[in-house]
Amino acid sequence: MLRLGIPVIGVVDMPRAVAFWSAALNLAPTTEWASDGWCTLNVADNSARALGLQLSESPVEAHPRVHLDLFVDSPEEQAAEVERLLGLGATRIEWDSYPENPDFVVLADPDGNPFCVVDLSRSPST
Structure with a gap:
């Protein structure tokens, strides 16, 4: 069955992005699916996935269609x-x-x- 996962944001500096989004939304990084190019951020009580961060080389869009x-x-x-x-x-x-x-x-x-x-x-x- 198809289901909605999590929003994913492309980033160029993973540690900086993890620090920003964790503090901004009270999220916590998890080891789930962790790699050099991916970090999953969960709700602080670890009850649910909230956001994915993925290393990206593509440029930022000035007017992204999804945000x-x-x-x-x-x-x-x-x-x-x-x-x-x-x-x-x-x-x-x-x-x-x-x-x-x-x-x-x-x-x-x-x-x-x-x-x-x-x-x-x-x-x-x-």
């Missing part, structure tokens, strides 16, 4: 998390596709991979 959205519940939490992530090594990137009054902030991880911090309190209702 991570990290959720928060208020503008204050969004601002605090953006600052925390910047302190961990994320960077603000110029994003030319912001809508008017966006509910998200676009950052890049230390490898330059874009991701969003989304304030769910400001997201459109469905």
